[in-house]
Amino acid sequence: MAETVAACHEQGIVLRDLKLxxxxxxxxxxxxxxxxxxxDAVVLDDPEEDLLQDKRGCPAYVSPEILRAHRTYSGRAADMWSLGVILYTMLVGRYPFNDSEHASLFAKISRGYFVVPEILSSRGKCLIRSLLRREAGERLSARDVLRHPWLARDPRNELPPRAAAASYRLVPDVDSEMDVDCV
Known part of the structure; x- marks a missing residue:
């Protein structure tokens, strides 16, 4: 997934509505x-300039800067936030920010506070925290993710045992209202 995002970003393509x-x-x-x-992708006129204004994305995956009214935001950084949500969801089995009411969900995303379960490796937690940074400029780029130690082949990066991970499963079904594009 990170390789795909990196390839798109290097070609001047911002995915905008990246989700699992x-x-x-x-x-x-x-x-x-x-x-x-x-x-939903956009091809940038200038690959070096990725500022966008449109508000596009799935509620569970939308970044804090997209929620701020009347501001431009880095499309690449917003994609990296979404990649962080994807990684968290794959490893933990639930979204990092979850609420049945969109307003409450967006407030949680804007605050940027989430809990990473202890069952994850320290490198896995580090990568998630490096992607789900409130400040867009502090997030890793797609190329940085590919160089992150968590992606290196190392036994310390193993996934949590299935039984432990299953206790965290709260991801809604695919047809859930949370997957409706309404931002």
Missing amino acids: RKFVFADPQRTTLKLESLE
Whole structure:
């Protein structure tokens, strides 16, 4: 996923509505992922300048700066926030910010406070915290994520045991209202 985001960013493409369900398995063995579509992506006029103004994204994945009224934001940094939400959701089994009311959900996202379960490795926690930074300029880039120690092959980076991870599962079904684009 991070490789796909990095490749898009290097080509001047900001994905804008990045979320877990946009990635699908590309083979029957389920070993390769692909980005299903670029339907919400924007090709930047100047690849060095990624400031956007539109408010686009799935509520559970939207970054704090997108929620701020009448401001431009870094499209790449917003994508990295969404990648952090994806990583957290995959490792923990629930969204880092969750609420049935959009206003409450957006308030939680704006505060940027979330809890990373102790069952995750220290490197995994570090990567999540490096992506889910309230300040967009403090987030890792897609290339930085690819260089992060958590992605290096190391036994300390192992996923939590299934039984421990299952106790945290609170991710709504795919058809949930949380997956509706309404920002």
